[in-house]
Amino acid sequence: MSYLDNILFAILLIVGFGFFASSVKKIIRNINLGVDVNRKDNSKARWKNMAMIALGQSKMVKRPVAGVLHIVVYLGFIIINIELLEIIIDGLFGTHRVFAFLGTAYDVLIGSFEILALLVLVAVSVFWIRRNIIRLKRFINPDLKGFPKSDANYILYFEMVLMTLFLLMNASDLHLQNVPGGFSHFHKAGSFPVSQFIAPIFNGMSNELVMLLSEVFWWLHIAGILVFMNYLYFSKHLHILLAFPNTYFANLNPEGQFDNLESVTKEVKLMMDPNADPFAAAPVDENAAPSKFGASDVQDLNWVQLLNAYTCTECGRCTSSCPANQTGKKLSPRKIMMDTRDRLQEVGKNIDANKGVFIPDNKTLLNDYITTEELWACTSCNACVEECPVNISPLSIIMDMRRYLVMEQSAAPMSLNAMMTNIENNGAPWQYNQQDRLNWKNEN
Amino acid sequence: MSESLVVPTMAEMLAEGKQPEVLFWVGCAGSFDDRAKKITKAFVRILNRTNVSFAVLGTEESCTGDPAKRAGNEFLFQMQAMMNIEVLNAYEAKKIVTACPHCFNTLKNEYPELGGQYDVIHHTEFLKSLMDDGRLTVEGGQFKGKKITFHDPCYLGRANKIYEAPRDLIEKLDVELVEMKRSKANGLCCGAGGAQMFKDAEPGNKEVNVLRTEDALEVKPDIIAAGCPFCNTMLTDGIKHQEKEGQVKVMDIAELIANAQDL
Numbered sequence: 001m002s003y004l005d006n007i008l009f010a011i012l013l014i015v016g017f018g019f020f021a022s023s024v025k026k027i028i029r030n031i032n033l034g035v036d037v038n039r040k041d042n043s044k045a046r047w048k049n050m051a052m053i054a055l056g057q058s059k060m061v062k063r064p065v066a067g068v069l070h071i072v073v074y075l076g077f078i079i080i081n082i083e084l085l086e087i088i089i090d091g092l093f094g095t096h097r098v099f100a101f102l103g104t105a106y107d108v109l110i111g112s113f114e115i116l117a118l119l120v121l122v123a124v125s126v127f128w129i130r131r132n133i134i135r136l137k138r139f140i141n142p143d144l145k146g147f148p149k150s151d152a153n154y155i156l157y158f159e160m161v162l163m164t165l166f167l168l169m170n171a172s173d174l175h176l177q178n179v180p181g182g183f184s185h186f187h188k189a190g191s192f193p194v195s196q197f198i199a200p201i202f203n204g205m206s207n208e209l210v211m212l213l214s215e216v217f218w219w220l221h222i223a224g225i226l227v228f229m230n231y232l233y234f235s236k237h238l239h240i241l242l243a244f245p246n247t248y249f250a251n252l253n254p255e256g257q258f259d260n261l262e263s264v265t266k267e268v269k270l271m272m273d274p275n276a277d278p279f280a281a282a283p284v285d286e287n288a289a290p291s292k293f294g295a296s297d298v299q300d301l302n303w304v305q306l307l308n309a310y311t312c313t314e315c316g317r318c319t320s321s322c323p324a325n326q327t328g329k330k331l332s333p334r335k336i337m338m339d340t341r342d343r344l345q346e347v348g349k350n351i352d353a354n355k356g357v358f359i360p361d362n363k364t365l366l367n368d369y370i371t372t373e374e375l376w377a378c379t380s381c382n383a384c385v386e387e388c389p390v391n392i393s394p395l396s397i398i399m400d401m402r403r404y405l406v407m408e409q410s411a412a413p414m415s416l417n418a419m420m421t422n423i424e425n426n427g428a429p430w431q432y433n434q435q436d437r438l439n440w441k442n443e444n
Numbered sequence: 445m446s447e448s449l450v451v452p453t454m455a456e457m458l459a460e461g462k463q464p465e466v467l468f469w470v471g472c473a474g475s476f477d478d479r480a481k482k483i484t485k486a487f488v489r490i491l492n493r494t495n496v497s498f499a500v501l502g503t504e505e506s507c508t509g510d511p512a513k514r515a516g517n518e519f520l521f522q523m524q525a526m527m528n529i530e531v532l533n534a535y536e537a538k539k540i541v542t543a544c545p546h547c548f549n550t551l552k553n554e555y556p557e558l559g560g561q562y563d564v565i566h567h568t569e570f571l572k573s574l575m576d577d578g579r580l581t582v583e584g585g586q587f588k589g590k591k592i593t594f595h596d597p598c599y600l601g602r603a604n605k606i607y608e609a610p611r612d613l614i615e616k617l618d619v620e621l622v623e624m625k626r627s628k629a630n631g632l633c634c635g636a637g638g639a640q641m642f643k644d645a646e647p648g649n650k651e652v653n654v655l656r657t658e659d660a661l662e663v664k665p666d667i668i669a670a671g672c673p674f675c676n677t678m679l680t681d682g683i684k685h686q687e688k689e690g691q692v693k694v695m696d697i698a699e700l701i702a703n704a705q706d707l
Contacts, residue, residue, distance in 0.1 A: 076692040081551070256603025258552035260519045265558065268522040278539045294516065323656075328649030377646040380514050380638030381598040386629055402516030419642035423520060427506030428472040428643055438502040440481040441451045 009091035009222075013289070014225030023233035027310055030348040034303035039249040046248045054247040059389040063317065069123040069180055073159070076120035077240065080113050080166065084248060097173075101188030110190035114170060117163045118194045124159045131156075138316030140212055141325075143332035151235050158228050171195035172214035172311075175202040182209050186253075195235050243390045246311040249304050250391035255382040258399055260356040263291040294403025296366040298344045299358075303399060308392040309341035318384035318394055324377040331377035333384035333394035339369035375401050376413060378412040447525035449488050453502040454535045463695040464499040466570070467537045469551065471544035472507050473673035479675035486542050486568055486702035493707055494579045498541070504531050510548040513637040521655075522558060525550075529560035543698060545599035545672045552604070566600055568610040568697050569672050575616065585704035586620030591620045592700075593665040595656065595679060596631035610671050610697050617704055632656050634678035641674050642645065657682025661692065668694045675685045 039046075052058045056072065061067030089098045100106050131139045131152060138144075138387045139152070154323045174195055175185035186205075194198070202210045216260045232238050239246075270276050295301050318333035320327050325332050351358050366372075385393045412420070419429045427434045457464055468491070468633055473480040477667060491498050504613070509524030516624045532540075540562045542548050551566035574580035575665075592614055600606050607628045613619050626632045635652025660668045668683075671677045695703075 018630075068693055075513070125529050152561035174456075230476060254549075254604050256549040258513060260554065260557045261522075264518045264522050268519065268526060270465050272523070272526055285598065292517065296623050314505070323635060323652045324646070324648070326632075326650075327645075327652050327655055329646045357545055376643070379598070379633045379635060379640050379652065380636050382602040383598075383630075383633065386602050399514070402514075403518055404516075406516035407519060411645050412515060412517075416645040419639065420512055420515065420517055420520055423507045423509070423512055423524060427524070429507060429511050430472070430476055432476045434506065437475045438451070438453070438500065439504055440470075440475060440484055441449055443481065 003094075005093060006094050012223060012226065013088065014227065016387065019230050020233075021211070023230065026348060026352075027233065027238075029351075030344050031303050031306045031310065033299050033344070033407050034301050034306040034346065035283070035299075037302040037304055039304055042157075042252055045252055046250075049252075050244055050248045053242040053389070053391060059387075059391075062387075062389075066315075069126055072116075072119045072123040073127075076116040076123075076163075079116055081119075082220075083113050083166075084225065087218070091222065096185045096189075097189045100187065102166055106189060107191040109346040110170070111193050114167065114192060114194040119383065121160060121163045124156050124163070128153065128160075130157045138320040141316060141319060141332065141334075143319060143338070144314060145314065147339060148236060149235075152314070154231075155235060155237050158224070158231070162224050162228065165217050165224060167195045169214060169217035169221055171198035172202055172210050172217060175199045175210055176214065178206065184211060186211075186382035189246055199375055208267070220393070222432065236314045239311050239390060242307065242311040244261070246307055249307060249392050251304075251393060251396070255385055261394070261403070262291065264293065292404070294406045295400035297364040298327060298340060298347055298406070301340070301397060305340070305393070305397055305400075306344055308394075308397075309337050309344055312337040312341065312392055313390075313391055314338060315389065317387040317389065318392075321383040321387045323379055323381060327379040329374075330371065331374040333398075336370060336374070336394040337392060340365060343369050366404065370401065372405060372411065375405065378402075450492050451488060451503075452499045454499045454537075455502070455504070458532050458535065461625060462497075463536065465497040466539045466541050467500045467532070467535070467661055468500050469508075469540050469542035469544075470500055470505060471532060471542055471547040473677075474543055475505070476490070477673060477677070479677060483543055483696040485678070486696065486707070488696040489702045489703045489707040490571065490574075490580065490698060493705075494574055496574070496579075501531060501535075508547045508555075510546040510550045511551070511639040511642060514556055514572040514637070515642075521554075521679045525558045525560070526554055529555060529558060532560060532562065532701055535539060537562055539565070541565050541567055541570045542673075543673070544698070545597040545603075546674065549599040549603050553661040564670065566604075566606060566609070568600075568613060569606060569700065570625045572612055575613065580701075582613060582616035583704055585706065587667070587700060587704050588618045589620070591664065592617070592620055592667045592669050593622050593663050593699075594627070594669045594671075595624070595634065595658055595675055596628055596658060597670070597675050598631070598633050598637050600671055602629055603684055610669070613697055613701065614669055617700060622665060624663055626659060626664070632659060634675040635671075636674035636678045641677075651682075651685075653682040654677035654685050657686060661686060661688065665692060667700070668692060669697055670694055670696055671701060 056302050057067065057071055060070050086097065086099050090096060130136050170192055173186060229261050292300060296308060314334055317332050322331065322333050334374060347358060350361055357398045375398055376396065380395060385395050421433055422429050426432060454467065470484055474484040482651035506528055507524055508528060509521035512524065513601065519605045526563060540551055545566060548564060551562060571580060575582055594610055594614055596607065611621060632655065633652060634656050660679065668679055670679060676694055676696060683689050683692050
């Protein structure tokens with residue numbers, strides 16, 4: 001049955017994309033567990049951010065070695081995927097190199113895919129060396145242990161294997177194209193600046209064997225891509241997709257501006273209103289949810305913070321620039337993002353297991369994942385926010401959790417309580433009388 | 445001090461029916477901290493010398509609420525903010541200058557949503573504008589030829605992207621301005637922000653201010669210039685920790701300019 005291959009291929013595609021679609025649905029559902037925040041304003045600035053930071057990789061190159069290598073892999077990823085279109089058409093309709101009619105343009109395309117594939121292989125190998133031989137500090141930091149650490153290597157191996165399969169597929173094809181008098185359907189098409197040097201390994205093999213190998217490489221390559229696509233959801237690698245929405249929806253205000261809590265504003269205004277009746281019943285507002293100040297779990301964070309968590313690829317630039325982390329404190333902004341994502345995944349699984357409803361599991365992001373010691377070590381210096389190549393803000397999560405600790409639990413460190421008492425009583429963080437504020441004028 | 449400082453308050457100005465060109469927000473550190481008071485006075489000496497019409501709130505000023513907000517106490521922050529906004533709006537304040545990047549950031553970025561809309565500038569920007577307008581001449585004087593490095597305060601630099609004004613002023617002093625390995629957007633925090641100033645650090649292997657002081661000492665400066673009273677304290681402590689107080693001084697940019705002219 002000659003259609004067997006095509007049917008098998010179609011099934012592979014449907015299963016691959018089907019699983020992926022269900023993962024995407026879960027991600028969107030989980031992100032929407034967060035509270036709403038308006039990030040639809042100023043679309044011009046948002047598109048610009050996305051173009052510069054995600055597409056243009058402007059923040060990546062701040063660290064030039066990793067930045068340039070990353071651009072190679074990124075370009076390779078995008079451009080080689082054009083080849084995927086041909087592979088899908090060939091697979092579905094039983095054609096072979098269906099775009100070959102483009103002639104010279106096809107030669108240029110295939111030639112550049114090959115060169116990119118080689119560059120990607122080199123770049124990915126350097127990445128592997130940086131992680132495993134040079135052992136850069138941010139890759140061996142204690143906040144990156146267990147699965148996340150292996151995950152990074154798995155992704156590199158995946159990319160190495162996919163690029164190698166692509167080149168082997170071309171090399172075997174080229175070998176058969178060059179059989180004197182032609183062989184089967186292997187017509188002359190494409191240029192092979194890289195795989196021409198691999199092709200000689202097939203010399204001495206029978207044409208039938210090389211054809212079989214060629215088909216094996218072709219199938220493994222496309223199957224590998226589909227598996228990789230589905231691995232994204234379980235790995236740190238979602239940034240290849242989410243970097244785009246993440247930079248679009250990122251905060252546009254100055255980094256120093258921390259968000260204003262509306263719910264607090266209402267109460268403070270009421271408190272300061274001399275005409276307010278302290279014994280009046282609270283006005284009934286049908287839309288008012290019982291407000292909780294700050295965040296103790298992922299549902300208290302906003303959806304952009306949850307999107308941030310899925311986008312983080314654990315590169316560790318934030319942690320390597322964090323003053324607290326550099327001085328041996330437990331705080332790691334990368335861990336804040338990883339914990340948020342892990343907890344969100346846990347909550348998501350809980351919802352899946354309970355027919356769409358979250359059943360409390362006596363766990364929270366605060367304490368079970370992120371400790372107060374980490375939260376109180378932050379200097380709010382914004383180094384992590386500035387460093388992040390895709391505009392994630394670990395600081396905003398730290399602040400929201402501090403708010404919960406202080407306003408819901410009164411659990412600030414003693415010395416901070418003293419500071420706040422001073423501000424409340426005498427308008428300064430220290431115990432000085434407000435009436436003495438201008439004494440400096442006459443002191444020598 | 446040769447001459448006494450002229451420091452009118454907003455209340456006095458109002459009584460005379462006057463509105464100053466700019467309101468000088470002194471801040472808690474500038475009002476009460478012994479080291480920071482010297483910065484306040486240096487800045488006032490420059491204002492007096494350049495005949496800038498300014499006024500302070502004096503006893504009507506209160507903490508902006510920055511440390512409370514960053515500690516997580518949004519209630520206390522908003523109470524402080526609304527009280528201050530009431531006072532500022534009653535005086536119809538338009539332009540505010542402050543020598544503290546924390547006050548600067550809070551007044552500039554976090555007061556508008558609560559009803560306080562002002563043109564807020566950091567004292568280094570203000571001094572730069574005085575210089576650009578020809579009202580202030582900056583000369584090297586005693587600092588001529590000295591090696592100076594500038595530490596970017598987080599709430600001036602990264603938080604509000606002001607990197608050049610302080611450097612432009614330092615360069616006018618005829619000094620050698622050297623950059624630390626981490627500066628501007630990559631600058632390392634002094635360790636005081638986020639309310640850390642008011643608490644002990646979490647367990648670790650080093651204090652942040654010591655690490656930052658090491659950055660500064662690496663470029664072998666005569667003076668570490670700062671633009672924030674809290675950074676000033678942290679770096680001064682760092683210098684003491686390294687036992688370098690004999691060789692290296694930590695000075696605010698306002699002090700550099702005022703002292704250069706023996707004001």
